[in-house]
Amino acid sequence: MKTSRWALYALTVGAFGIGVTEFVIMGLLLDVGRDLGVSVATSGLLISGYALGVVVGAPVLTALTQRWPRKALLMTLMGIFTLGNLGCALAPTYELLMAARVLTALAHGTFFGVGSVVATSLVPQDQRASAIAVMFTGLTVANVLGVPFGTWLGQHAGWRATFWAVSAVGVLALAVLAAFVPARAGATGPASLRADLDALMRRPVLLGFATTVLGFAGLFALFTYIAPLLTRISGFGDAAVSPILLVFGAGLVAGNLAGGKLADRHLPATVLGSLALLAGVLVLTGWALHSRAAAVVAVGLLGAASFATVAPLQMWVLEKAQGAGQSLASSFNIAAFNLGNALGAWLGGVVIAEGPGLASLAWVSALLPLGGLAIAAFAMLMERRPRPNVATA
Secondary structure (H helix, E strand, C coil): CHHHHHHHHHHHHHHHHHHHHHHHHHHHHHHHHHHHCCCHHHHHHHHHHHHHHHHHHHHHHHHHCCCCCHHHHHHHHHHHHHHHHHHHHHCCCHHHHHHHHHHHHHHHHHHHHHHHHHHHHCCCHHHHHHHHHHHHHHHHHHHHHHHHHHHHHHHHHCHHHHHHHHHHHHHHHHHHHHHHCCCCCCCCCCCCHHHHHHHHCCHHHHHHHHHHHHHHHHHHHHHCCHHHHHHHHCCCCHHHHHHHHHHHHHHHHHHHHHHHHHHHHCHHHHHHHHHHHHHHHHHHHHHHCCCHHHHHHHHHHHHHHHHCCHHHHHHHHHHHHCHHHHHHHHHHHHHHHHHHHHHHHHHHHHHHHHCCCHHHHHHHHHHHHHHHHHHHHHHHHHHHCCCCCCCCC
16 A cells, blocks of 8 residues: 555656646746747747647547556656656747647646546545545645746746756656556556547546536636736735735645545535535635635635546546546546636636626636536436336337
């Protein structure tokens, strides 16, 4: 059991590095733009390019490497991640920086997708969702500690220094994966792309993807615009935004671990309950933003509620895919999380620019996880319906 625990921690280190490199660019856009001579809007495409790399890379790379041993694949992915960040640190032009970001993103979805399968193979049956949550703790800690530190480092030593530091994290992750992940971890027998695709097209799996997209779209429809919400509606100064985001990060860690524990006890109830909780917290946030103290509490609750959904949704898709199709389905679900991020950010912008405006964003955002809740409930209801018996003469 101690060996399994260290293997989970090795996955957590990799998740931490990936989390930092995904989100730290948000705090360095001005520095990158000034250094490479591009506008802030053009710099912002580095975020979109990364997300596109995740959405495309997760299923494609997983399908192409389905016959690889899981440990060898994870180490290769971490090697790609490290090379991509080295490319970012050395990139002399914006175009090469974008290419390096996309290369890095290719490893993201497959690492989390395959890593989820490996994590569940390391623990007893009743601890699988918690194992996924432990791995995703690396992503949450990246938001709490890694991203603020990476932003500070980039602003004081140059944005390239941040990518050098993340590359060092990649080397560390590669070493601990090699040392602690068992060679046969996550093995599922002979792989067949056709069998994987058949598993992917099962109705419960497809409904699981849709639930994931809508759940995280609800979060990012609001969270993408958290700075203007806090400054224009709650009345905070610009300097207060970063400390408040630390509260959000603390909520991410707590909610992620709690969601994993609850999902191990009763997965369907946790999927439904976490989505309902997220919708409720988004509604609450709409009122809380008009009070500074209440806004801080709501931001922490939003972090907890949003990541309480991650391990249950990932575990639900894994259960419905079954067998050798789990790696591909798991990676597709990671792509679904990122698709939800992009969809939510776009929808939030539409609400602000064309709809009821910034003040109504929280309530509109709540409709998305409610849609996910309806889909999940429908999927579970369909599973409970008895199949009709075929009478024989």
